[in-house]
Amino acid sequence: QQQVKQSPQSLIVQKGGISIINCAYENTAFDYFPWYQQFPGKGPALLIAIRPDVSEKKEGRFTISFNKSAKQFSLHIMDSQPGDSATYFCAASGKTSGSRLTFGEGTQLTVNP
Amino acid sequence: DTGVSQDPRHKITKRGQNVTFRCDPISEHNRLYWYRQTLGQGPEFLTYFQNEAQLEKSRLLSDRFSAERPKGSFSTLEIQRTEQGDSAMYLCASSPKRGGQETQYFGPGTRLLVL
Numbered sequence: 153q154q155q156v157k158q159s160p161q162s163l164i165v166q167k168g169g170i171s172i173i174n175c176a177y178e179n180t181a182f183d184y185f186p187w188y189q190q191f192p193g194k195g196p197a198l199l200i201a202i203r204p205d206v207s208e209k210k211e212g213r214f215t216i217s218f219n220k221s222a223k224q225f226s227l228h229i230m231d232s233q234p235g236d237s238a239t240y241f242c243a244a245s246g247k248t249s250g251s252r253l254t255f256g257e258g259t260q261l262t263v264n265p
Numbered sequence: 266d267t268g269v270s271q272d273p274r275h276k277i278t279k280r281g282q283n284v285t286f287r288c289d290p291i292s293e294h295n296r297l298y299w300y301r302q303t304l305g306q307g308p309e310f311l312t313y314f315q316n317e318a319q320l321e322k323s324r325l326l327s328d329r330f331s332a333e334r335p336k337g338s339f340s341t342l343e344i345q346r347t348e349q350g351d352s353a354m355y356l357c358a359s360s361p362k363r364g365g366q367e368t369q370y371f372g373p374g375t376r377l378l379v380l
Contacts, residue, residue, distance in 0.1 A: 184367040186369075188371075193376075194373055194374075195269075195358075195371035195374045196308065196356070198368065198370065198371075201367075241307050243307070251313075251367045251369075252313055253298075253308070253310065253358075253369060255307030255308050255309070257306060257307055258306065258307050
């Protein structure tokens, strides 16, 4: 079954803190794992993505950690800022499924000033 | 590169009416995807095109839904005989033809409300 489970559903962090969002997947055919950020009334915007041949990828304040054996991956937002307050979605896709994205349920992040 | 655009941004219709949405992908992106997102949920895949060919349709796409991409550029999504359960955000995404095939760039969405 193609399913991606995301936690937590909501997260409150103080400014400057680290936000951590976790995802787990079931389909071993998935080979691409992006994270999207979505503000209310807007479409999802790609933040960062990883392939299973690396265990970590960092872009600015955003880091993806990937554990292939556990079929889990996570997003770390360092030095969280109030402007990071948004809903974050993990997703997964594989060439065998036409690269269509299967999304997690989303995490609503609030960063308090 | 102006990004993926969608029109209209909002649509209110009465149950039973037909609606049509348009998506203009990023120039030269050969893949175009349609997703549906309900409140508090992640987007769900509906269908996708490679150039003008519709390659896959989700079981979510009932017979009342039809999508086209006649010239391999813009796409339309039509919903016939709308139902209140069709109320959602309809998202379009496109991905490039060379490298990064999986990287999908989303438009702002069309929010549909069926009364």
